[in-house]
Amino acid sequence: MTGRRRTMVLLGAAWLGLASKAAPGAGTASAVIGHGDPMQSPQWAWIHKELLQRGPVVFDNRVRVTGPAFAEDPMRVPIAFDASALGEVDRIVVAVDRNPIREVLAFEPLRVRPSLSFRFKLEQASPVRVAARTRDGTWHVGSVWVDAGGGGCTVPGATRRDGSWSRMLNRVDARMFPGLDGAGARVRLRVMHPMDTGLVAGIPAFHIETLVLADTAGQPLLRLTLHEPVAENPIFSFDLRDAVAPGMTVAGQDNNGNRIAARVSP
Template sequence: MPAPNPAASPVLRSAGRPMPNASTTRDPLDSPLWPSMAERYLGGLPAIFDDRVAVALPPVTEDQTQVPLTVDARAIGPVEELLVIADLNPFPLTLRLVPTAAQAFVAFRMKIEQGTPIRAAARRDGLWHVGGRYLDAAGGGCSVPPVVEKKVDWRNLGRMRGRVWREAHDLRLRLRMTHPMDNGMIANVPLFIVETLTVSDASGRQLASLTLSEAIADDPTLTLLVAGPETEALTVTARNTAGNDFRARAAVPPADAQSAEMQGRP
């Protein structure tokens, strides 16, 4: 049997777990689509499978339109970019986080069309560290119309509610935005989603930016860990596919307080 050629695949080896004897390029989740996912989204850079990139999924998927997901890659240190990829979803690249002054951590909810490997890829010094798990789910979270007609709160479109907590060296920001995430797959419902979201400190310095896809669940819910315990406030700005901009401000609690609420109107 000829020796495997590392240059033939963007995945070089597996870190943190015993490798199968067959090949150093084998995907631990055995997804036939992973090579094409890596080629499409990792920009030709090398990658390793790394257990330090943790993906937390629910043991049971009760609602395919609201699947909670947490990615934590803090164990590998500061990263330049964090991607979440669902191999078998219609929109594989689910979320992109650029943690300019934030931790490699994000929690959110997404829509799932079928059971699929879900990956997180963290880029550091020209190398992708990839972790993931398989999510077992029934079908239709992206393409099946809801049984009950979805009601959109148009009056409060873009309104953000949230809270900021102080942690040891960071600020934990949790927010929810009133906005549909219509992916265009359901008849007579055009594409209408929140595309981008940024978090800045009181001076305007950008701490984190996110690009959201059609796979994000309605009324996006996000949790981030950002730097800047010394700042007085965090500002969140978002834009949707119609070009509408939204803004909210969250005061940072004083050192002796636990948390502070976000205030923002569309």
């Protein structure tokens, strides 16, 4: 082999090596399926098996996930996601790799945009996952890394410390605002609840399990299944696809059977 040909072969091999390293982070619909986790997290295998039921996976930057680089308050870490670029989405799962309880919530955007903002508890620095399932059964996964001082899941919330939780339990504040693009509407929903993880000595798990937003005819617009890592007194913001007549309702319950019921104010 001549020196020139040898040099070209080596350069070609080096280029292929760089391309293979870049592929997991490509984050498009052509990204690696089922492998190549861009976060390189050992907990990903558990999330894929237990929460996504080993379904086909694409690491996809069309699932936009935004969160702070560092969580100043690990008990109330803001996160937002938007999977609208995927088209039809029937289920979204949010998980935190390094939390003692990894599953945060599941969201069925029946007649709302597949986007949501809320706050959650973070025990330590971790990847935060948002997996959106399209109609063909494929999970499209977006991720963001959030650093933290830690402890968000293993300390009591503010309403536990001052004892005010029982006076406000399951009180709902729900408002509707004009949509950002002139169509539909934005809904902001807050439910007063301590959302105890069960990881604090002497305080058992106590959290909201389900929330359903319905139109005036009682037809569901969205469903939320919540788990312990959702922040105390959770606040959710989401966008309706179309204009809805005033009189929407919110219903749900917590894991002790306490009911949640309210009407959304225009």
